[in-house]
Amino acid sequence: MKKRKDLEKITPRLAEIESGAPNEHYGMYSFGGDEGFDTEDAEFDPEFASREGKGKGRKKNRKSKLEEHLRLLHVYFKDLEHETSLLTPQEELRIAANIKKCENKAEAIRAVLSEISKDTAKKKASIKKYPVSTGKDLINYMDRMSTLSNAYVKRSSELKNRFIKSNLKLVISIAKNYMGRGLPLADLIQEGNLGLMRAVEKFDYTLGYKFSTYASWWIQQAVFRAPFEKTKTIRIPVYLYEWAGKVRAVTTMLSKELGREPTCEEIAKELEISPSVVKRIIQTASDVMNNVQSLDTPISNEDQRTHIEFVEDDKIPPPDSAILKRTVQNRIEDILSMLTPKEQEIIRMRFGIGIETTYTLNEIGDIFGVTRERIRQIEKSALDKISSSYIGDYLRDLV
Secondary structure, eight states: OOOOOOHHHHTTHHHHHHTTOOOSSOOOOOOOSTTOOOOTTOOOOHHHHTOOOSSHHHHHHHHHHHHHHHHHHHHHHHHHHHHOOOOOHHHHHHHHHHHHHHHHHHHHHHHHHHHHHHHHHTTOOOGGGTTOSSHHHHHHHHHHHHHHHHHHHHHHHHHHHHHHHHTHHHHHHHHGGGTTSSSOHHHHHHHHHHHHHHHHHHOOGGGOOOHHHHHHHHHHHHHHHHHHHHSOSSOOOHHHHHHHHHHHHHHHHHHHHHSSOOOHHHHHHHHTSOHHHHHHHHHHIIIIIIOOOOTTSBSOSSOOOBTHHHHOOTTSOOHHHHHHHHHHHHHHHHHHTTSOHHHHHHHHHHHTSSSSSOOOHHHHHHHHTSOHHHHHHHHHHHHHHHHHSHHHHHHHHHO
């Protein structure tokens, strides 16, 4: 095994990466022994290596990102070397059994506490059912049981963490096989760790399988799905990517056999699906996977106007105006609630609040059977109330 390379010996490879030289191989990590991890051959996601920079500023920024990426991985590998150790099959069985035991006991205690709570709510609690002699003792009993349940949960989490830490190297060995698909290795490892945590939750030791055999499936699924779910502007189901890959593989195979591009019917026959499904897969792959453009992209080299200039709807009011309108409406309703029912009705009719038209003093007087002057007096009294209130000051600020 090669000796461990310090970060200072790794970063000179940046010159080669920046030049865009093709890589002969992807990184391979060696685990075990006192020699630790071999990071000399660690190549990282092509998004750091293949993008052509425009100007010294962008090259420097890209280089600093790669250096930071290398540094974080170096620290992570170094921590794994000192903190993780594989579990034997016997240890796996023992720890898994203890996890299940802790979870069952915690669940049983929660069930008892739930039953006591329901009985107490219905005033049917009986201390005879529990090892207590008074109601106060029952409360203390519930506190002790709750503490015990939390202890079991905490112990279960500690055992699960031991399972996870002992298999972190397995995640790296799987994640490195998916480099170059749009996500940096650090992100792939993170997604793989989430899959490992899921495997710990679902593992059933009574079936007799090794945990690493079971966890590999969950880790691989998480890492495989990550580039599809995290790197696309428009998220589409993973199964569609899988079918697009199948269609592409069959298309390549038939092209070699037939000496021409196969038809949708020929592809569908090979995949045992309908031609319409094949057409839909090809169309979706073309539209969504390859033709996503930013709204800030110019229409053409000659016309520098962007797409967003054409999709904007000038008739739609800005969001802040809608918020202001709703706020004013709420404040007006608060104001009207301060008035008497008669004053409210007159103000609504006078200013068209909540109705489609406004009324004159004479028209309102005819409706209420009073004179025009009386309506004017009621209106003035209502407006004075509004003006002297704190809400009146708020409305003046809006105006």
